[in-house]
Amino acid sequence: xxxxxxxxxxxxxxxxxxxxxxxxxxxxxxxxxxxxxxxxxxxxxxxxxxxxxxxxxxxxxxxxxxxxxxxxxxxxxxxxxxxxxxxxxxxxxxxxxxxxxxxxxxxxxxxxxxxxxxxxxxxxxxxxxxxxxxxxxxxxxxxxxxxxxxxxxxxxxxxxxxxxxxxxxxxxxxxxxxxxxxxxxxxxxxxxxxxxxxxxxxxxxxxxxxxxxxxxxxxxxxxxxxxxxxxxxxxxxxxxxxxxxxxxxxxxxxxxxxxxxxxxxxxxx
Numbered sequence: 001x002x003x004x005x006x007x008x009x010x011x012x013x014x015x016x017x018x019x020x021x022x023x024x025x026x027x028x029x030x031x032x033x034x035x036x037x038x039x040x041x042x043x044x045x046x047x048x049x050x051x052x053x054x055x056x057x058x059x060x061x062x063x064x065x066x067x068x069x070x071x072x073x074x075x076x077x078x079x080x081x082x083x084x085x086x087x088x089x090x091x092x093x094x095x096x097x098x099x100x101x102x103x104x105x106x107x108x109x110x111x112x113x114x115x116x117x118x119x120x121x122x123x124x125x126x127x128x129x130x131x132x133x134x135x136x137x138x139x140x141x142x143x144x145x146x147x148x149x150x151x152x153x154x155x156x157x158x159x160x161x162x163x164x165x166x167x168x169x170x171x172x173x174x175x176x177x178x179x180x181x182x183x184x185x186x187x188x189x190x191x192x193x194x195x196x197x198x199x200x201x202x203x204x205x206x207x208x209x210x211x212x213x214x215x216x217x218x219x220x221x222x223x224x225x226x227x228x229x230x231x232x233x234x235x236x237x238x239x240x241x242x243x244x245x246x247x248x249x250x251x252x253x254x255x256x257x258x259x260x261x262x263x264x265x266x267x268x269x
Contacts, residue, residue: 001025007218008055008152014263019218026155027058029211033183034063038093038120038144044069045089049079049096055152056124059095069093083109086118094118094143097125101132110139117142124148124157126265127256128177133163149179149256153227153239155212158186161253171253173246178253186210188254189238190247195231198247205260206245207231207238214239 005024009017034040046064048071050057064071072089079085082104086094101123104110121136121143128147137145150157161180171178182188190204191197198204207229216224227240244257 001028002215004215004218006058008053010152018220018223020152021215021218022055022152022155023215026212026214027062029185030058030155030157030183031062031066034059035066038063040064040067040069040093042068044092046071046093047086047089047091047095048073049082049100054125055156056095056097058156059122064093083114086115090117092117093120093122094140095122095124098123098128098132099126101136102129105132105135110135112138113141115140115143119143121145122148124150130169130172130175130177133177134169137163137165147177147179150212151239151241151243153214154186154208154241155214158183158208158210158212159188159254171255173255173257176256178255179245180253182208182210183212186212187236189231189234190245190254191231195229196233200247200249203244203246203257206241206243206254208241209234209236209238213237 001024003024004021005027006022007019008022009019011017040063046060046069048060050060060071072091074085082100118140119142121140133145145163147161147163148157149159159179159182161178163177168177187209189197189207191207192204195207213228216228228237229240230236231238242260242263244260246255246257248254
């Protein structure tokens with residue numbers, strides 16, 4: 001369980017790429033949580049919109065196969081025409097970066113009631129725009145919609161938020177859907193520069209601990225020590241995400257506000 005299941009290297013946009021070592025126990029915790037949350041069965045049909053070099057592909061394959069569902073691998077042309085792909089492949093579980101949904105909206109592919117067979121719609125990899133979700137909800141009237149959040153170091157996704165037509169628009173901040181609550185067994189710490197928890201309602205860097213925290217960076221103890229830390233007054237190793245979030249008030253979800261550094265994300269990269 002503690003051995004590395006796979007290595008995924010960062011893009012290297014901020015220097016030499018770091019090899020994230022993800023353990024078997026990290027991945028199985030994620031898979032187990034997902035199959036239960038979405039009640040996956042052998043009758044489901046999954047999309048596959050991610051390259052294998054993107055860790056979200058682990059969901060496509062192993063959440064699907066854990067319950068004997070069908071993974072519908074698209075041809076390259078189908079990835080450019082997602083509306084046709086959804087209907088032709090009879091997709092029931094969709095997973096993509098938000099940019100794909102934004103593109104579909106701009107190309108007028110999100111026609112109301114056009115995809116009645118879709119029952120689960122998941123987005124991850126970048127900030128999720130509220131207006132795109134509202135259009136998606138009309139096109140997929142029978143689908144739950146969730147925003148998944150998580151860096152590679154926290155194994156695919158570690159926090160999630162379910163869209164609610166009535167409640168969610170008021171909970172969005174800066175037009176972005178919240179990232180919600182930690183996965184089962186995961187804990188969140190919103191901290192200041194000294195890694196001490198900020199008051200409720202205040203902003204800080206998100207650190208997370210729990211069974212999905214990766215082993216570290218392959219053959220790079222210095223960068224591992226800098227990113228995988230034990231904050232003051234805590235016992236568990238926390239991963240520093242570098243993401244700026246608002247520590248939620250009681251009864252409200254956690255919201256994503258940007259980065260604590262200069263990094264940006266475009267189309268999931």
